[in-house]
Amino acid sequence: MTDRANSTPETLVRRAVLREGVSRPLVTPLLQSAVYASPSIATLHAQYDGREQGYTYAREGHPNADLLAGKVDMLEGGQGGIITGSGMAAVTAVLMGLLSAGDHVLGGDQLYGRSLRLMHQDLNRFGIATSVADACDAAAFEAAIRPETKLILLEVVSNPTLRIADVEAIAALAKARGILLAVDNTFTTPRSFRPIDHGADIVIHSVTKLLAGHADVTLGYAVAQDAGHRKAIYDFAVTTGMTPSPYECWLAERGLYTFPLRYDRAEATARALADMLADLPAVKRVIYPGRDDHPDRARAERLLQGRDGNMLSFEVDGGEAAADRLVQAVPDLAFAPTLGDVATTLSHPASSSHRALTPEGRAALGISDGFFRVSVGIEEPEMLLRDFATAVAAV
Numbered sequence: 001m002t003d004r005a006n007s008t009p010e011t012l013v014r015r016a017v018l019r020e021g022v023s024r025p026l027v028t029p030l031l032q033s034a035v036y037a038s039p040s041i042a043t044l045h046a047q048y049d050g051r052e053q054g055y056t057y058a059r060e061g062h063p064n065a066d067l068l069a070g071k072v073d074m075l076e077g078g079q080g081g082i083i084t085g086s087g088m089a090a091v092t093a094v095l096m097g098l099l100s101a102g103d104h105v106l107g108g109d110q111l112y113g114r115s116l117r118l119m120h121q122d123l124n125r126f127g128i129a130t131s132v133a134d135a136c137d138a139a140a141f142e143a144a145i146r147p148e149t150k151l152i153l154l155e156v157v158s159n160p161t162l163r164i165a166d167v168e169a170i171a172a173l174a175k176a177r178g179i180l181l182a183v184d185n186t187f188t189t190p191r192s193f194r195p196i197d198h199g200a201d202i203v204i205h206s207v208t209k210l211l212a213g214h215a216d217v218t219l220g221y222a223v224a225q226d227a228g229h230r231k232a233i234y235d236f237a238v239t240t241g242m243t244p245s246p247y248e249c250w251l252a253e254r255g256l257y258t259f260p261l262r263y264d265r266a267e268a269t270a271r272a273l274a275d276m277l278a279d280l281p282a283v284k285r286v287i288y289p290g291r292d293d294h295p296d297r298a299r300a301e302r303l304l305q306g307r308d309g310n311m312l313s314f315e316v317d318g319g320e321a322a323a324d325r326l327v328q329a330v331p332d333l334a335f336a337p338t339l340g341d342v343a344t345t346l347s348h349p350a351s352s353s354h355r356a357l358t359p360e361g362r363a364a365l366g367i368s369d370g371f372f373r374v375s376v377g378i379e380e381p382e383m384l385l386r387d388f389a390t391a392v393a394a395v
Protein backbone atom coordinates (compact mmCIF):
# COMPACT_ATOMS: atom_id res chain seq x y z
CA MET A 1 0.00 0.00 0.00
CA THR A 2 1.47 3.34 -0.98
CA ASP A 3 0.13 6.68 0.11
CA ARG A 4 -0.93 9.25 -2.42
CA ALA A 5 2.35 11.20 -2.31
CA ASN A 6 4.28 8.09 -3.24
CA SER A 7 2.39 7.61 -6.48
CA THR A 8 3.31 10.96 -8.05
CA PRO A 9 5.38 10.65 -11.24
CA GLU A 10 8.61 11.73 -9.50
CA THR A 11 8.54 8.78 -7.16
CA LEU A 12 7.03 6.17 -9.43
CA VAL A 13 10.15 4.05 -9.39
CA ARG A 14 10.49 3.93 -5.63
CA ARG A 15 9.95 0.31 -4.66
CA ALA A 16 6.74 -0.21 -2.72
CA VAL A 17 6.63 -2.59 0.19
CA LEU A 18 3.59 -4.83 0.01
CA ARG A 19 1.80 -5.03 3.34
CA GLU A 20 -0.22 -8.12 4.09
CA GLY A 21 -2.11 -7.00 7.22
CA VAL A 22 -3.16 -9.57 9.78
CA SER A 23 -4.25 -12.16 7.21
CA ARG A 24 -2.00 -14.13 4.90
CA PRO A 25 -2.25 -15.41 1.33
CA LEU A 26 -3.48 -18.99 1.20
CA VAL A 27 -1.43 -19.79 -1.88
CA THR A 28 2.37 -19.82 -2.02
CA PRO A 29 3.40 -16.29 -3.08
CA LEU A 30 5.39 -16.06 -6.30
CA LEU A 31 8.51 -14.06 -5.45
CA GLN A 32 9.78 -13.07 -8.85
CA SER A 33 12.44 -10.69 -7.50
CA ALA A 34 15.92 -11.24 -8.97
CA VAL A 35 17.53 -9.20 -6.18
CA TYR A 36 17.07 -8.84 -2.42
CA ALA A 37 17.86 -5.73 -0.39
CA SER A 38 19.54 -5.94 3.00
CA PRO A 39 19.07 -3.36 5.78
CA SER A 40 22.77 -2.83 6.58
CA ILE A 41 26.34 -3.86 5.80
CA ALA A 42 26.49 -5.77 9.07
CA THR A 43 23.41 -7.75 8.06
CA LEU A 44 24.85 -8.49 4.63
CA HIS A 45 28.02 -9.82 6.29
CA ALA A 46 25.85 -11.98 8.51
CA GLN A 47 23.95 -13.29 5.48
CA TYR A 48 27.12 -14.21 3.58
CA ASP A 49 28.64 -15.77 6.71
CA GLY A 50 25.50 -17.84 7.22
CA ARG A 51 24.69 -16.28 10.60
CA GLU A 52 21.47 -14.82 9.21
CA GLN A 53 19.14 -16.34 6.62
CA GLY A 54 18.48 -13.90 3.79
CA TYR A 55 18.50 -14.04 0.02
CA THR A 56 20.77 -11.74 -1.99
CA TYR A 57 20.57 -12.58 -5.67
CA ALA A 58 18.23 -15.04 -7.37
CA ARG A 59 20.96 -16.90 -9.25
CA GLU A 60 22.23 -17.97 -5.84
CA GLY A 61 18.83 -18.97 -4.53
CA HIS A 62 15.29 -17.75 -4.04
CA PRO A 63 12.32 -18.73 -1.89
CA ASN A 64 10.25 -20.47 -4.59
CA ALA A 65 13.19 -22.74 -5.51
CA ASP A 66 13.98 -23.52 -1.88
CA LEU A 67 10.37 -24.35 -1.08
CA LEU A 68 10.21 -26.74 -4.03
CA ALA A 69 13.59 -28.29 -3.20
CA GLY A 70 12.46 -28.87 0.38
CA LYS A 71 9.39 -30.77 -0.80
CA VAL A 72 11.40 -33.00 -3.14
CA ASP A 73 13.93 -33.52 -0.31
CA MET A 74 11.06 -34.74 1.84
CA LEU A 75 9.87 -37.17 -0.85
CA GLU A 76 13.38 -38.52 -1.47
CA GLY A 77 14.55 -38.59 2.15
CA GLY A 78 17.42 -36.19 1.41
CA GLN A 79 18.29 -32.74 2.66
CA GLY A 80 19.67 -29.55 1.14
CA GLY A 81 18.80 -30.46 -2.46
CA ILE A 82 18.86 -27.83 -5.18
CA ILE A 83 16.55 -26.96 -8.04
CA THR A 84 18.07 -26.29 -11.46
CA GLY A 85 16.64 -24.89 -14.69
CA SER A 86 16.23 -28.36 -16.24
CA GLY A 87 16.86 -32.02 -15.55
CA MET A 88 19.93 -31.88 -17.76
CA ALA A 89 21.24 -28.96 -15.72
CA ALA A 90 20.98 -31.20 -12.65
CA VAL A 91 22.82 -34.07 -14.38
CA THR A 92 25.51 -31.62 -15.55
CA ALA A 93 25.88 -29.96 -12.15
CA VAL A 94 26.39 -33.35 -10.50
CA LEU A 95 28.91 -34.66 -13.03
CA MET A 96 30.87 -31.45 -13.52
CA GLY A 97 30.59 -30.31 -9.94
CA LEU A 98 32.02 -33.56 -8.57
CA LEU A 99 34.41 -34.82 -11.27
CA SER A 100 37.81 -33.53 -12.39
CA ALA A 101 40.16 -34.23 -15.27
CA GLY A 102 41.58 -37.73 -14.90
CA ASP A 103 38.43 -39.15 -13.28
CA HIS A 104 36.30 -41.80 -14.96
CA VAL A 105 32.50 -41.97 -14.86
CA LEU A 106 30.66 -45.21 -15.61
CA GLY A 107 27.06 -45.04 -16.79
CA GLY A 108 24.26 -47.45 -17.59
CA ASP A 109 24.21 -48.10 -21.34
CA GLN A 110 20.54 -47.10 -21.66
CA LEU A 111 20.68 -43.76 -19.86
CA TYR A 112 18.62 -40.80 -21.06
CA GLY A 113 20.00 -39.78 -24.48
CA ARG A 114 21.29 -36.36 -23.46
CA SER A 115 23.02 -37.81 -20.39
CA LEU A 116 24.87 -40.21 -22.71
CA ARG A 117 25.69 -37.33 -25.01
CA LEU A 118 27.02 -35.23 -22.11
CA MET A 119 29.27 -38.12 -21.10
CA HIS A 120 30.58 -39.00 -24.54
CA GLN A 121 30.68 -35.61 -26.32
CA ASP A 122 31.36 -33.13 -23.55
CA LEU A 123 32.98 -34.62 -20.45
CA ASN A 124 35.73 -36.13 -22.62
CA ARG A 125 36.68 -32.61 -23.80
CA PHE A 126 37.45 -31.73 -20.18
CA GLY A 127 39.62 -34.80 -19.60
CA ILE A 128 36.94 -36.85 -17.83
CA ALA A 129 36.89 -40.41 -19.17
CA THR A 130 33.49 -42.06 -19.68
CA SER A 131 32.16 -45.50 -20.51
CA VAL A 132 28.90 -47.41 -20.23
CA ALA A 133 27.89 -50.94 -19.27
CA ASP A 134 24.67 -52.95 -19.08
CA ALA A 135 23.07 -51.90 -15.80
CA CYS A 136 21.07 -55.15 -15.63
CA ASP A 137 24.33 -57.09 -15.45
CA ALA A 138 26.33 -56.42 -12.28
CA ALA A 139 29.25 -58.54 -13.52
CA ALA A 140 29.53 -56.41 -16.67
CA PHE A 141 29.44 -53.31 -14.46
CA GLU A 142 32.12 -54.67 -12.18
CA ALA A 143 34.34 -55.47 -15.18
CA ALA A 144 33.95 -51.88 -16.46
CA ILE A 145 35.14 -50.27 -13.20
CA ARG A 146 38.60 -48.70 -13.49
CA PRO A 147 41.03 -47.59 -10.79
CA GLU A 148 40.08 -43.97 -11.58
CA THR A 149 36.30 -44.56 -11.58
CA LYS A 150 34.87 -41.86 -9.34
CA LEU A 151 31.14 -41.98 -10.04
CA ILE A 152 28.49 -44.37 -11.37
CA LEU A 153 25.35 -42.93 -12.98
CA LEU A 154 22.24 -45.14 -13.13
CA GLU A 155 18.58 -44.97 -13.98
CA VAL A 156 16.44 -47.62 -12.30
CA VAL A 157 14.11 -48.18 -15.26
CA SER A 158 15.70 -47.79 -18.69
CA ASN A 159 14.25 -45.78 -21.53
CA PRO A 160 12.40 -47.03 -23.60
CA THR A 161 12.81 -50.77 -23.00
CA LEU A 162 11.98 -50.45 -19.28
CA ARG A 163 14.70 -52.84 -18.11
CA ILE A 164 15.36 -52.77 -14.34
CA ALA A 165 18.93 -51.97 -13.29
CA ASP A 166 20.57 -54.19 -10.70
CA VAL A 167 20.76 -51.25 -8.32
CA GLU A 168 21.44 -53.29 -5.18
CA ALA A 169 24.43 -55.18 -6.61
CA ILE A 170 25.86 -52.05 -8.26
CA ALA A 171 25.40 -50.03 -5.05
CA ALA A 172 27.34 -52.73 -3.17
CA LEU A 173 30.13 -52.62 -5.78
CA ALA A 174 30.30 -48.83 -5.56
CA LYS A 175 30.35 -48.84 -1.77
CA ALA A 176 33.11 -51.46 -1.57
CA ARG A 177 35.31 -49.35 -3.86
CA GLY A 178 34.48 -45.88 -2.56
CA ILE A 179 32.78 -44.91 -5.84
CA LEU A 180 29.90 -42.42 -5.71
CA LEU A 181 26.53 -43.73 -6.90
CA ALA A 182 24.22 -41.21 -8.56
CA VAL A 183 20.69 -42.30 -9.50
CA ASP A 184 18.49 -40.39 -11.93
CA ASN A 185 15.11 -41.19 -10.39
CA THR A 186 12.95 -39.44 -13.01
CA PHE A 187 11.06 -42.51 -14.29
CA THR A 188 10.56 -44.21 -10.94
CA THR A 189 9.93 -41.17 -8.71
CA PRO A 190 10.15 -41.54 -4.92
CA ARG A 191 6.69 -43.11 -4.98
CA SER A 192 8.17 -46.23 -6.59
CA PHE A 193 11.79 -46.12 -5.47
CA ARG A 194 13.90 -44.07 -3.07
CA PRO A 195 17.55 -44.34 -4.19
CA ILE A 196 18.94 -43.08 -0.86
CA ASP A 197 17.30 -46.03 0.93
CA HIS A 198 19.20 -48.32 -1.47
CA GLY A 199 22.64 -46.79 -0.95
CA ALA A 200 22.71 -43.95 -3.51
CA ASP A 201 24.95 -40.99 -2.66
CA ILE A 202 23.22 -38.63 -5.08
CA VAL A 203 19.69 -38.42 -6.48
CA ILE A 204 18.80 -36.52 -9.64
CA HIS A 205 15.40 -35.63 -11.16
CA SER A 206 13.99 -34.11 -14.23
CA VAL A 207 11.23 -32.28 -12.29
CA THR A 208 9.84 -31.47 -15.75
CA LYS A 209 8.29 -34.91 -15.89
CA LEU A 210 6.15 -36.62 -13.24
CA LEU A 211 6.88 -34.37 -10.27
CA ALA A 212 5.71 -31.11 -11.89
CA GLY A 213 3.38 -33.21 -13.99
CA HIS A 214 1.75 -30.72 -16.35
CA ALA A 215 4.29 -30.36 -19.19
CA ASP A 216 4.55 -26.62 -18.62
CA VAL A 217 7.95 -26.23 -16.94
CA THR A 218 11.47 -27.54 -17.38
CA LEU A 219 13.24 -27.99 -14.04
CA GLY A 220 15.69 -30.34 -12.38
CA TYR A 221 16.71 -31.39 -8.89
CA ALA A 222 19.86 -32.80 -7.36
CA VAL A 223 20.67 -33.82 -3.81
CA ALA A 224 23.76 -35.41 -2.28
CA GLN A 225 24.06 -37.17 1.05
CA ASP A 226 27.42 -35.54 1.80
CA ALA A 227 27.48 -31.81 2.65
CA GLY A 228 30.75 -31.28 0.76
CA HIS A 229 29.25 -32.83 -2.36
CA ARG A 230 26.14 -30.69 -1.96
CA LYS A 231 28.26 -27.56 -1.83
CA ALA A 232 30.31 -28.59 -4.90
CA ILE A 233 27.11 -29.24 -6.90
CA TYR A 234 25.52 -26.00 -5.70
CA ASP A 235 28.60 -23.89 -6.46
CA PHE A 236 28.95 -25.31 -9.97
CA ALA A 237 25.25 -24.74 -10.68
CA VAL A 238 25.33 -21.16 -9.37
CA THR A 239 28.56 -20.26 -11.14
CA THR A 240 27.36 -21.61 -14.48
CA GLY A 241 23.93 -20.02 -14.09
CA MET A 242 21.71 -23.12 -13.96
CA THR A 243 19.22 -21.09 -11.96
CA PRO A 244 15.50 -21.92 -12.14
CA SER A 245 12.97 -19.15 -12.59
CA PRO A 246 10.74 -18.44 -9.58
CA TYR A 247 7.64 -18.77 -11.75
CA GLU A 248 8.57 -22.26 -12.93
CA CYS A 249 9.32 -23.31 -9.35
CA TRP A 250 5.97 -21.92 -8.31
CA LEU A 251 4.20 -23.93 -11.03
CA ALA A 252 6.10 -27.09 -10.12
CA GLU A 253 5.30 -26.71 -6.43
CA ARG A 254 1.66 -26.31 -7.37
CA GLY A 255 1.93 -29.47 -9.49
CA LEU A 256 3.48 -31.36 -6.62
CA TYR A 257 0.34 -31.07 -4.47
CA THR A 258 -1.35 -33.67 -6.67
CA PHE A 259 1.72 -35.78 -7.45
CA PRO A 260 0.72 -38.80 -5.31
CA LEU A 261 -2.84 -38.78 -6.67
CA ARG A 262 -1.65 -38.43 -10.25
CA TYR A 263 0.97 -41.13 -9.89
CA ASP A 264 -1.35 -43.66 -8.28
CA ARG A 265 -4.06 -43.11 -10.86
CA ALA A 266 -1.67 -43.27 -13.84
CA GLU A 267 -0.03 -46.40 -12.46
CA ALA A 268 -3.34 -48.24 -12.05
CA THR A 269 -4.32 -47.30 -15.60
CA ALA A 270 -0.90 -48.32 -16.95
CA ARG A 271 -1.33 -51.77 -15.45
CA ALA A 272 -4.79 -52.16 -17.03
CA LEU A 273 -3.57 -50.79 -20.37
CA ALA A 274 -0.57 -53.14 -20.43
CA ASP A 275 -2.84 -56.15 -19.88
CA MET A 276 -5.35 -54.94 -22.48
CA LEU A 277 -2.62 -54.39 -25.10
CA ALA A 278 -1.07 -57.80 -24.41
CA ASP A 279 -4.39 -59.43 -25.35
CA LEU A 280 -4.56 -57.74 -28.77
CA PRO A 281 -3.37 -60.00 -31.61
CA ALA A 282 -1.69 -57.07 -33.43
CA VAL A 283 0.55 -56.38 -30.43
CA LYS A 284 3.76 -58.42 -30.56
CA ARG A 285 4.90 -57.69 -27.03
CA VAL A 286 4.19 -55.42 -24.08
CA ILE A 287 6.85 -54.32 -21.62
CA TYR A 288 5.60 -53.32 -18.17
CA PRO A 289 7.56 -53.98 -14.97
CA GLY A 290 4.42 -55.24 -13.23
CA ARG A 291 3.73 -58.04 -15.71
CA ASP A 292 4.94 -61.59 -15.20
CA ASP A 293 6.44 -61.63 -18.72
CA HIS A 294 8.80 -58.70 -17.95
CA PRO A 295 12.43 -59.82 -18.42
CA ASP A 296 13.47 -58.46 -14.99
CA ARG A 297 10.25 -59.30 -13.17
CA ALA A 298 11.85 -60.64 -9.98
CA ARG A 299 14.10 -57.60 -9.65
CA ALA A 300 11.19 -55.25 -10.37
CA GLU A 301 9.22 -56.90 -7.59
CA ARG A 302 12.11 -56.55 -5.16
CA LEU A 303 13.03 -52.95 -5.97
CA LEU A 304 9.66 -51.42 -6.83
CA GLN A 305 7.52 -53.46 -4.41
CA GLY A 306 4.49 -53.39 -6.64
CA ARG A 307 4.87 -49.71 -7.54
CA ASP A 308 5.48 -50.38 -11.23
CA GLY A 309 4.91 -46.85 -12.48
CA ASN A 310 3.10 -45.18 -15.35
CA MET A 311 5.47 -46.11 -18.19
CA LEU A 312 4.93 -49.00 -20.58
CA SER A 313 6.18 -49.94 -24.02
CA PHE A 314 4.73 -52.12 -26.75
CA GLU A 315 5.53 -53.28 -30.22
CA VAL A 316 3.43 -53.82 -33.33
CA ASP A 317 4.33 -55.44 -36.65
CA GLY A 318 4.36 -53.70 -40.01
CA GLY A 319 7.24 -51.25 -39.78
CA GLU A 320 7.01 -47.47 -39.85
CA ALA A 321 3.94 -47.31 -42.11
CA ALA A 322 1.88 -49.36 -39.67
CA ALA A 323 3.29 -47.35 -36.74
CA ASP A 324 2.28 -44.13 -38.46
CA ARG A 325 -1.28 -45.41 -38.94
CA LEU A 326 -1.39 -46.11 -35.21
CA VAL A 327 -0.18 -42.58 -34.41
CA GLN A 328 -2.72 -40.94 -36.70
CA ALA A 329 -5.70 -43.10 -35.76
CA VAL A 330 -6.45 -41.23 -32.53
CA PRO A 331 -5.35 -37.58 -32.74
CA ASP A 332 -6.38 -37.05 -29.09
CA LEU A 333 -3.51 -39.30 -27.99
CA ALA A 334 -0.66 -36.80 -28.04
CA PHE A 335 2.27 -38.04 -30.10
CA ALA A 336 5.04 -36.31 -28.16
CA PRO A 337 8.47 -37.39 -26.95
CA THR A 338 8.02 -36.59 -23.28
CA LEU A 339 6.61 -38.25 -20.19
CA GLY A 340 4.89 -37.51 -16.94
CA ASP A 341 2.19 -35.17 -18.20
CA VAL A 342 -1.36 -35.39 -16.81
CA ALA A 343 -2.39 -36.47 -20.31
CA THR A 344 -1.13 -39.67 -21.90
CA THR A 345 1.66 -39.26 -24.43
CA LEU A 346 2.84 -41.71 -27.02
CA SER A 347 6.42 -41.68 -28.27
CA HIS A 348 8.17 -43.53 -31.08
CA PRO A 349 11.85 -43.95 -30.15
CA ALA A 350 12.97 -44.92 -33.68
CA SER A 351 12.01 -41.45 -34.95
CA SER A 352 12.84 -39.46 -31.79
CA SER A 353 15.08 -40.42 -28.84
CA HIS A 354 16.88 -43.20 -30.74
CA ARG A 355 16.90 -41.78 -34.27
CA ALA A 356 20.65 -41.16 -34.18
CA LEU A 357 21.32 -44.91 -33.86
CA THR A 358 21.60 -47.19 -36.89
CA PRO A 359 18.73 -49.67 -37.42
CA GLU A 360 21.16 -52.38 -36.23
CA GLY A 361 21.99 -50.37 -33.11
CA ARG A 362 18.28 -50.00 -32.38
CA ALA A 363 17.67 -53.69 -33.08
CA ALA A 364 20.35 -54.58 -30.52
CA LEU A 365 18.28 -52.70 -27.92
CA GLY A 366 15.04 -54.30 -29.16
CA ILE A 367 13.69 -51.06 -30.65
CA SER A 368 12.00 -51.76 -33.99
CA ASP A 369 10.07 -49.31 -36.20
CA GLY A 370 6.91 -50.63 -34.56
CA PHE A 371 8.10 -49.92 -31.01
CA PHE A 372 6.17 -47.38 -28.91
CA ARG A 373 6.63 -46.00 -25.42
CA VAL A 374 3.59 -44.76 -23.51
CA SER A 375 3.53 -42.33 -20.60
CA VAL A 376 0.13 -43.02 -19.11
CA GLY A 377 -1.77 -40.02 -17.76
CA ILE A 378 -4.76 -39.54 -15.52
CA GLU A 379 -7.57 -39.68 -18.07
CA GLU A 380 -10.68 -41.76 -17.59
CA PRO A 381 -9.20 -45.28 -17.83
CA GLU A 382 -12.02 -46.79 -19.92
CA MET A 383 -11.76 -44.00 -22.47
CA LEU A 384 -7.99 -44.39 -22.70
CA LEU A 385 -8.17 -48.16 -23.17
CA ARG A 386 -10.76 -47.62 -25.93
CA ASP A 387 -8.48 -45.08 -27.65
CA PHE A 388 -5.58 -47.52 -27.62
CA ALA A 389 -7.75 -50.34 -28.95
CA THR A 390 -8.78 -48.03 -31.82
CA ALA A 391 -5.16 -47.00 -32.48
CA VAL A 392 -3.88 -50.58 -32.56
CA ALA A 393 -6.77 -51.64 -34.80
CA ALA A 394 -5.47 -49.14 -37.40
CA VAL A 395 -2.22 -51.07 -37.71
Ligand SMILES: *Cc1c(COP(=O)(O)O)cnc(C)c1O
Residues within 6 Å of the ligand: 086, 087, 088, 089, 091, 112, 115, 155, 184, 186, 187, 205, 206, 207, 208, 209, 218, 219, 220
Ligand atom coordinates in the same frame (compact mmCIF):
# COMPACT_ATOMS: atom_id res chain seq x y z
C1 LIG B 1 13.79 -35.83 -19.41
C2 LIG B 1 14.87 -36.53 -18.68
C3 LIG B 1 16.06 -35.87 -18.33
C4 LIG B 1 16.32 -34.45 -18.73
O1 LIG B 1 15.44 -33.57 -18.12
P1 LIG B 1 15.04 -32.14 -18.76
O2 LIG B 1 14.19 -31.54 -17.73
O3 LIG B 1 14.34 -32.43 -20.06
O4 LIG B 1 16.32 -31.43 -19.00
C5 LIG B 1 17.01 -36.58 -17.63
N1 LIG B 1 16.82 -37.87 -17.29
C6 LIG B 1 15.69 -38.54 -17.60
C7 LIG B 1 15.53 -39.95 -17.19
C8 LIG B 1 14.67 -37.89 -18.31
O5 LIG B 1 13.54 -38.54 -18.63
